[in-house]
Amino acid sequence: MIFKAEHLKEYLRRILQNAGLSETDGGTVADSLVGANLRGVDSHGVTRLSIYVKRLKLGVVNPKPNIRVVAESDATLLIDGDDGMGQVVGKRAMELGMEKARRNGAVYIGVKKSTHFGTGAYFVQQGVKENLITYAMSNAPSTMAPWGGIQPYIGTNPYAFGIPARKYNPIILDMATSVVARGKIITAAQEGKPIPEGWAIDKEGRPTTDAQSALEGSVLPFGGPKGYAISLMIDIMSGVLTGAGFGPHINNIYGDYDKPQNVGHFFQLIDISRFMPVDLFKQRVDQMIEEIKSSPKAAGVNEIFVPGEIEYNIERKRLAEGIPLTREVYEDIKQVGEACGVHIEDFQDKSIGA
C-alpha cells in the first residue's frame, strides 16, 4: 500500500483526535510518525499508532496535559510533561527552549513525566530550522545490561543532534545507543531467523545468534563499554537530573498498562550567532561536507554520506512517490481507525495505487 504523506498524516490526526487529543496535538504526533516513515525510519513511524491509541484509551497517557515549567534559570528549563504524549510534550519544551536560546544564547532543557517521544530527529529538525544547533535525547525502558552484567538496566536511549548547513541539508544524526534497534530482533524472532553475533546476549550473558534467546536476554550497546557509557549519560541527563524515571524505573510502553511511563528527555539548543555569524558557520559546515564527500572511497563504496543524508534522499523519494506500508502495518492501522470510526479507505489516493 502506498500513501501520500499528507493523507496519512490526516488519517492519523483524526484518529488521535478521536482518542482525545486536540487537533493541533493530534497533528504534532501525526507529523512525527509520518515524518519518520518519510525518512525511512519505519520502526518509528505509523506502526506506533496502535500502542499510542491503546495507552490513551487506557488513560495512562494524558491527552490534554498541563505542560508547565517547574524550574528555570537564564540557561536552563525543567518541564513537567503531565504524562502527555512525548511528541506533544517535547514540542512544547522545544518552543519554550527556542525562545530562551534566542534570548539568552543557549539552553539546557530537562523534561520529566513524559512518554515515548518518537524520533529525536523530529525535534532536531525544528531547532535546526531556526539556526540552532540542537540535541535531543531520551531515556527508555530498560533493555540493555550494564557492561559486564546480564540483566537489562538501561534503555536503548536515543541520541540525536542537528547542525545547519547552507548549500546542503543539515547534518542530522538520530541513533539508538544499542547496536541495533530491538525491533529488528523481534522481527527475526517472529520469522524464526538467526541474528548476527554482536547484537545481543542471552539471559546468562553469553553471545547469541538466536533471536528468541536474545529477547529473553539483553541488547548490546553500540561500541562496547564506550557506547554503554554514553547510553548511561543519556539516562542520567534525561532521567536522574530531571526527576523522571531512570534505569529500570521507567514503565514499559508495551506492558505496564496500568501506569504512566515517566520517561525523561533532555534537549540542548545553541544559538550559533553567539559564536560566529550564522552564514560563516554554515559556510564552514558546507566546506566540511564537501571535503568529506570528495574524500577517497574504500573499495566497494560508491558514495560517502554525512549523517542524515541517506534519510533526506529517502524523504525526497517518498514525498514524490508516496510512503509504502507493508500489508501488516496497513491492516494494523486500519483496525485502529475502524475502532475510532475513521476509515482508511477515505485517505487512500487511488492515483498512487495499491
Place this chain on the structure above:
Amino acid sequence: MIFKAEHLKEYLRRILQNAGLSETDGGTVADSLVGANLRGVDSHGVTRLSIYVKRLKLGVVNPKPNIRVVAESDATLLIDGDDGMGQVVGKRAMELGMEKARRNGAVYIGVKKSTHFGTGAYFVQQGVKENLITYAMSNAPSTMAPWGGIQPYIGTNPYAFGIPARKYNPIILDMATSVVARGKIITAAQEGKPIPEGWAIDKEGRPTTDAQSALEGSVLPFGGPKGYAISLMIDIMSGVLTGAGFGPHINNIYGDYDKPQNVGHFFQLIDISRFMPVDLFKQRVDQMIEEIKSSPKAAGVNEIFVPGEIEYNIERKRLAEGIPLTREVYEDIKQVGEACGVHIEDFQDKSIGA
C-alpha cells in the same frame, strides 16, 4: 622507576617554568600530566612532556598567552587561547565557565587557538568538585577516515563527562572516539607485533592486522558509523563553531613544527541545583551506582564497574605506592630535564626505590 606524584609534579613544573611558563601555569600542566599517570592513563601522562617542551622552545606554543573572551552571552562563552598550552587555556575557560554557570545556571564554552589539552578528565574533575555536571571535548589532528573513506579526516576527538555522586566517587567517562588510542598501534609497530582486526584500515581502506600498514592507513572509530558521527559532532562543536581548525586543518603536534596547532575545545557546565536539590540528585546517582554494581554478572566477571571507577582504584593505589615509569619514559623525561638544567635525581624518593 617509581615516583611520588608530588615529586614528579614538582620536577615537571620546574622544567615547564624553565621553558617559559609561569609557576602557576607550569603547575597546571604538571597536574594534568601526572594526574593522568595517577589514573593509569599513561598515554596522556609525563610521556607528553618532551613534545610539550619542544613546541614551547620552537615558539609554536605561547608560554604566556593572553587568554580572552571574544564573544559572550548569558549562556555561552567563546574564548581565544592565544596558542597557549591546552591545559592552561582549558583551565582558564573552565574558571570563567564555572562562574557563569553558577550565576546563570549553565553554560556552553567554545575555545579556539588552543593546543593539545591532555585528558578531558582533568577538566571534568574541576567541574564535578563544584557540583557541576561537566562535559569536555576537543578536536585533534586527523587520523580517522570518514565512514566509507580511506583517508584520515577527523581526529580521535576525545569525549569526557563527569557526574557528581554522594557516597561514591563521581562517574567520570573519558574516552577517545577511536576504537583504541593510536599510541597502542605505534607501540605494536615498534615491537613488530600484529594488532587485532577492527582497530584500523590500511591506506586502501582494507581491514588490517599489520601495525605498520595501520599507521599508514586510518584508525577506526568506536562503534562504526555511530561512533564516527559522534567524533564528527565533537569536531563541529570544538572546531567549526569556535573558529579553530577542523578536520585536516588542525596542525599535528608531532610534525607541524613551524605553526601553532589551532586546536578547539568545547565544554558544557550545568548547575545541578537549577534542576533539583544537589543532595537529592547525588542520592539518585548513588542509587543508580548501587543498582548497577549489584546487578547479576556475566560468567567470568568479578565486578561491574561504573565509568571512571577503575581509574579511581588505580589512583588510590598510585597515590599510596607511587607512580611506576618505564625505563623508556624515565630516560625520556630525564633528558628533557637535563637540557633545562633540572636533574631528575633530585626528585626521586629513595625510600620508594627504583
